[in-house]
Amino acid sequence: MGLFRVLVLVALIWLVWRLIRPLLLKGRSSTANPNDNPQKMVACRWCGVHAPETEMNQRQGYYFCDNEHHRLWQEKQHDE
Helix, strand or coil: CHHHHHHHHHHHHHHHHHHHHHHHHHCCCCCCCHHHCCCCEEECCCCCCEEEHHHCEEECCEEECCHHHHHHHHHHHHHC
16 A cells, blocks of 8 residues: 555656646746747759758859859850
8 A cells, every 4th residue: 555655646647747837847947948949041053052041152042151162163065
């Protein structure tokens, strides 16, 4: 009979914790969620790697990882 009482007590404590915990967490200010400010992802015209638009170089209406990829793309355009 003593084991049954302990199990019921543990179950009640767990149930109360599950009910109260969301109320306690509501008042806290959480750290900034990275999904709060999503960034537009763009692909490098030369290699196809995707990166945030703010980290890419935009030239001639296209995005490039760096100046070297822009140069390589330009050379390929002149060869065609």
